[in-house]
Amino acid sequence: MSDLAERAAKLDAGDPLAGRRDLFDLDDGVIYLDGNSLGALPRHVPARVADVLTRQWGRLCIRSWTEGGWWDAPERIGDRIAPLIGAAPGHVVVGDSTSVNVFRAVVSAVRMNPGRSEILVDATTFPTDGYIAESAARLTGCSIRPVNPQHVPDTLDSHTSVVLLNHVDYRSGRLHDMGVLTAAAHDAGARVIWDLSHSAGALPVDISLHNVDFAVGCTYKYLNGGPGAPAYFAIRPDLLPLLDQPLGGWCSHRDPFAMDAEYVAAEGIAKARAGTPEIVSLLTLDAALDVWDGVDLHQLRAKSLQLTEFFVECVQELAPAATSVTPQGDERGSQVSLSCVDASDVMAQLISRGVVGDHRPPDLLRFGFTPLYTRFVDALRAAEILGEIIA
Amino acid sequence: MSDLAERAAKLDAGDPLAGRRDLFDLDDGVIYLDGNSLGALPRHVPARVADVLTRQWGRLCIRSWTEGGWWDAPERIGDRIAPLIGAAPGHVVVGDSTSVNVFRAVVSAVRMNPGRSEILVDATTFPTDGYIAESAARLTGCSIRPVNPQHVPDTLDSHTSVVLLNHVDYRSGRLHDMGVLTAAAHDAGARVIWDLSHSAGALPVDISLHNVDFAVGCTYKYLNGGPGAPAYFAIRPDLLPLLDQPLGGWCSHRDPFAMDAEYVAAEGIAKARAGTPEIVSLLTLDAALDVWDGVDLHQLRAKSLQLTEFFVECVQELAPAATSVTPQGDERGSQVSLSCVDASDVMAQLISRGVVGDHRPPDLLRFGFTPLYTRFVDALRAAEILGEIIA
Incomplete structure (x- = not known):
């Protein structure tokens, strides 16, 4: 297990919001990083x-x-x-x-x-x-x-x-x-x-x-x-x-x-x-x-910042040709935007490999990190796949 | 069987749109004459x-x-x-x-x-x-x-x-x-x-x-x-x-x-x-x-006019204290509004007896006749119950 993988596993294990993920109907074959466009379906909603x-x-x-x-x-x-x-x-x-x-x-x-x-x-x-x-x-x-x-x-x-x-x-x-x-x-x-x-x-x-x-x-x-x-x-x-x-x-x-x-x-x-x-x-x-119900918004914020920081770190190591244009810490929302060459094509390939973010022209890959259902392992895996695509 | 009941049965039997009623999820214990406020649920919609x-x-x-x-x-x-x-x-x-x-x-x-x-x-x-x-x-x-x-x-x-x-x-x-x-x-x-x-x-x-x-x-x-x-x-x-x-x-x-x-x-x-x-x-x-799909709007209009005319006739016979303020023929939409004393209270009683129309202040009882799912027998029964209430 790589250092990043170990850290992802440890962060997920210590995540106080981890249980919230079960409230959502998520496809395990997909890393959904587009909750900043359309949030995922909570399981109980259709009934x-x-x-x-x-x-x-x-x-x-x-x-x-x-x-x-x-x-x-x-x-x-x-x-x-x-x-x-x-x-x-x-x-x-x-x-x-x-x-x-x-x-x-x-x-x-x-x-x-x-x-x-x-x-x-x-x-x-x-x-x-x-x-x-x-x-x-x-x-x-x-x-x-x-x-x-x-x-x-x-x-x-x-x-x-x-x-x-x-x-x-x-x-x-x-x-x-x-x-x-x-x-x-x-x-x-x-x-x-x-x-x-x-x-x-x-x-x-x-x-x-x-x-x-x-x-x-x-x-x-x-x-x-x-x-x-x-x-x-x-x-x-x-x-x-x-x-x-x-x-x-x-x-x-x-x-x-x-x-x-x-x-x-x-x-x-x-x-x-x-x-x-x-x-x-x-x-x-x-x-x-x-x-x-019962979500502590400060806990949510803490996880969001950890998630996006971890993702940026993974990208720096695994996909260094993509550069974050998102500020750090208090100046960051809950998304990371990466500038990269051929962004539209790269996003299409990401989506075809199950990493769903979106493209904002001309050069931005946008990844939303929804703290209620996104895991650290998802952030790592997304960076790995991105790295394979732009390598 | 009264003359009105015979006519209602005959009109329903000859109604080319009668089959459309089955497309709707209607409560058989209710005569729903409020489709001009909220149309009924088509059965296939929830799926x-x-x-x-x-x-x-x-x-x-x-x-x-x-x-x-x-x-x-x-x-x-x-x-x-x-x-x-x-x-x-x-x-x-x-x-x-x-x-x-x-x-x-x-x-x-x-x-x-x-x-x-x-x-x-x-x-x-x-x-x-x-x-x-x-x-x-x-x-x-x-x-x-x-x-x-x-x-x-x-x-x-x-x-x-x-x-x-x-x-x-x-x-x-x-x-x-x-x-x-x-x-x-x-x-x-x-x-x-x-x-x-x-x-x-x-x-x-x-x-x-x-x-x-x-x-x-x-x-x-x-x-x-x-x-x-x-x-x-x-x-x-x-x-x-x-x-x-x-x-x-x-x-x-x-x-x-x-x-x-x-x-x-x-x-x-x-x-x-x-x-x-x-x-x-x-x-x-x-x-x-x-x-x-496949509804002939001229057939719809013909039924609507027949329905509302029949209802007015039933009201004249069975509930003469309520007076239609709705014009006839080409000047009529698909509703009948009756002016009557204590209209708010009368509508509340109608609803409690399963005849759902609405009240528009001060003195109007409003009954919408949706040609796709309202039957002539419904029009008659509504007038009968209205007659019992205001008698």
Whole structure:
């Protein structure tokens, strides 16, 4: 047994989260390092969804809206996500896509800052956030300025209305400093929206500690909510009464079943809802969130950092032609991105050999390390296969 | 056997659609007349969704986005809905809620009519359409004027930008004349958006024949797509190149996986997409649509009218204190709304006796007649029980 293999075995043996892997339906022939794109299936989910279909829809039918808990599922499931992102209870709601929630957040944030007209957008953002911010800017008479997160403090001025940032750079895996950047924005009188798609479920996030104004994020990556699972929207409690969102539909009305022609927003977080939620996807997510019961997020973070550090070390030894572009330690999310020649072809070969990551053009191999189900032995084996391919 | 019972039996025996009822998982102890709120579960759906979860998500995981057909499911399922609404192939896309699609349609329509600033909104609309139209108006600098559909022709003028109409009044069940109202709007230079939520799947709809600009609708009523199933957006082919929608995200980009910072809209109907679609709900709908294979929509309409006429006749005889407010013949959708004293309490009693309709305040009992699974004997029995309750 090589030194790396011995260490992998020892790290797995000492991993306090190792038992969580059994909660997932994983293919033993595959090393799945794409949980940062689509989290794996928790084993218990299909039975729970079958109940949603056959009993809740099939038998109870329309009664499930009230008696079956469908109506307030967006708020209830929001409360399950709240501790994963450090949000206050009653201040997270689930529904719609991340794109739609970015739109909701940007327009709402701009409206809280009348007289200011510039939106700073993370220049390294996952593109949809930038596209949507541009649309929101156009509709609210604002302008957009793309800026790298580390340059935000120097770019903020009295025109800055809103800053839209990703917590983790989806390409490089860099984790940005939520506290420093939020404080800088607030000092300049701007509102901040954080997209937590690549951090929630991978590390402890605390939007309350950092006084974050708005947060959005998807639930199908590290939260394992299923393909295209609905996104969430979170708001700081003191801002909720001021929220004036652009997609208020019947589900965000104070008295939805009065069917009143006049719109009066709900008082609670329901005011961030829009239309009828996609219940089957929503309750798939609800079931999937059970895997988080009892997880210590600091333990999760410790394992994530160990995993990614170990992987980088294995790559340095076994596949030195691939170079990590991901920062270390506190500046790292839970992914490692390697720059290498012919990255698209290399990823295709990796996938054909059962190592599933993804390729981000032009030159990046992306590997997500989901601490709930990825083993150290997986990290080693992935590096070995990568080494064989690029040798 | 009473005369009505004999007629019900005869009508059921001669019903060419009677066999379709077996496709649905219905509770024989319940007369389900709420398919205009939530359509019933097609029997084959749970097995299909189980495959989505266990094989497509569990085994193929991320590969399902490309190999499993997830990526283009919104367009592919749109093409399955197209014949039900008379849309051109390639011009319907499924995703997001009806509310979000109303927003998308109104903003897009306003942008096609620069210099015009008034939006006429069906004053009898399901409220979410009005709320969302108001938000879209605010963001685009327009004003809103609520107007009853029959007064639209007299209200249109050179300021009218967009007319937003419901095909069927959700309260009264009145079916509006799509041809006449669309032509009137076009004569005045306005764009028209039809909300087909209460007509698609209940009667033949032909947006192409009537030259409709935009159509939206939900899929969880007469289309039986499941609770909160995603809505659709349809556009007239000559308008697609001009479409400039407000929620363009990464899924509506011309080259989504290039992850380009610059937004360039797709050329096809994908340009009406936004973020990642809620796949589990979307593929639940996909499976559910199988019940439409081979259905003759004119036969469907004939049965629907017979069913609702027969129900009204039964009510007149057995529960004369309840009065239909639903127009007859060509002016009727597929529901009957009865005005009666203590309507809320009467509906609660009906439901407790297994007759499931719904109550719309203050005085309406609403009964949806889904021609695919409602029998004439159900209509009679519902009227009998109603008669017993209000006697």
